Amino acid sequence: MLKYGKDAMALLRKKLLLLIVFLLSLASCGNSDNYEAYFGGEVSSPQCRYILFCRDNKVIDTLPLDEKNRFFVKFDSLTPGLYSFKNEPDFQYVYFDKNDSIMVNLNAKHFDESLVFSGRGNEKNNFMMELFLMNEKDRTKSAFIYDYNLNDFMHTIDSINNERISYYNTEKQRIGWNEDFDFYAKSRVDLNYYTKREYYPYIHKRHTDEDIRDRMPDDFYNFRKDVALNDPRLTNYSPFMRYVTAMINNIAQDKYNQVTGNDSEINIIKLNVADSVFTNQSVKNQVLNTLAFNYLLEDQNMINNQAFIQRYDELCTDDSDSNEIMRIGRAVRQLKAGNKLPEIALVDSYDNHVDINNNIDKETVIFFWSSCSNNRTKLVHNKVNALQQQHPNVNFIAVNIDEDAEWKKLIKQYDFKSICQLRASDFRALKDKWVLTKINRTIILNPDGTIKNAFTNLMDSNFSQNLQ
Structure with a gap:
C-alpha cells in the first residue's frame, strides 16, 4: 500500500x-x-x-x-x-x-x-479578503501617523487611499463583479479612508496632548455627505459600523468639549447624536445597538449605569427577544453583587461535571484563557501564581474556552498544577449567562459563593485591591 x-x-x-x-x-x-x-x-x-x-x-x-x-x-x-x-x-x-x-x-x-x-465566485471574495487584510495592517501598524501634523497626516493617508483605489479599479475590471458587490467593495475602500479622518483629531490629542480641532479646515468633514448613512445594506457591515462609531464619537466630543463625571454621560450623548443623525429606524436601531454593546464591553460600568440603559430603551424600537443588548441587560442583572452565578456546564480534566456554586468555601477568583493567545496564557497564569503568594487564602479557578483535546494538551504542556483548571463545555452558554465579552474578564466570589464583583480584570495593575 x-x-x-x-x-x-x-x-x-x-x-x-x-x-x-x-x-x-x-x-x-x-x-x-x-x-x-x-x-x-x-x-x-x-x-x-x-x-x-x-x-x-x-x-x-x-x-x-x-x-x-x-x-x-x-x-x-x-x-x-x-x-x-x-x-x-x-x-x-x-x-x-x-x-x-x-x-x-x-x-x-x-x-x-x-x-x-x-x-x-472565489475571485471577488479573495479580493475582498485581501482588501480587508490591507486595511487591518494599516490599523495595527500605522498608529504613529496620528502623531503627524495635519498636512503630513493627509499626505500619508491620501497616498495609501490612492493605492487602494488603484487596486480596486484594477480588480473590478479584471473580475467584472456586479453592482451590488461593488457597493460593498467600494464602501470598504472609502470607509477605511473616512474612518482615519474621523480618528485623527482625538487620537492626535491622545498621543500628543495637542487639541487641533479649532484649527481644522472648515471643509475637513465634507466627506460625511458622501456616506450612505441610512442605507440598510450597511447596518451589519463592520467597516460601516467602525466608521459610524468614530464619527459619532467626534460629533459628541465637539458638542460637549468638557464632559466630567461617570462614563455614562458621554455615552448618553453618543446615543442622542445617533438619534439626530440617522433617519432610517432600522439603521438607527443597529447603530444604537453597536454603541450600547461597545459601552457594555467596559465591564466596570455594566452594573451602575442605569441612565444609559434607560436612554437606550427610549431611543431603540427593537424590543425583540433577539436584541443582544436586551439579553445582555437581563444577564447583567443576574450578575449583581450578592447573587449566585448562573449555572453553566464546567468540567475538570477527568471529565467530571463541576457545579461551581457548590464548591466554594473561600474567596475565589475566576479567570478565563484560551489557546488563541499563548503569550497571554503565560502572563495570566504567572500573575495568578504571584497573587497566590500574596493572598494564600484566596482560591483561583481558570476556565478555558477551547475544545477538550486542545485544553488537555495545553494543561500538560504548561503544567498548571497549582491552579484549579476547568473547561466551559458550552461556550455560547458561558458567553450569554456570564456575559463573557472579553477574555480578560475576571469574576470574584465571596466565601459563601455569592458574587463580589462580576466585572473586573485580573491583569489590571490594581486588581489585588479587590481581594481581602
Missing part, C-alpha cells in the same frame, strides 16, 4: 475539495434561472465544532464539522448578497452570486490570515 506524508495528504484533500466544487459549478452553469448555491470547506484547529452561516446578524444555518473538520451544504434557494460565516468567536464575510459554489480553507487560530476562497 502506498504511504503519503502529511503534506501530500493535505494537498490531496484540497484537490478533492476543488474537484467537488468544479463539478458542482459545472452542474449549476446550466441552471441560470435558479438560485442554488453551495458552501463548504475545511477548518484546521477549529474553535468550535460548527460553522454559523448568517445574514444580517441572523443565523440561517448551523453547519456541523465532521470528523475531518469539513462542512458542506447545498442551498436550494439562496438570495444573492453579502453573508457571513463564523467559527466562534471569529467571523468573515462571503458574497454569493446566483449559482456560486464557494469553498473556504482556513486555520481558525489564524482565521483572517489563513482564509482562502476557492470555487465558482
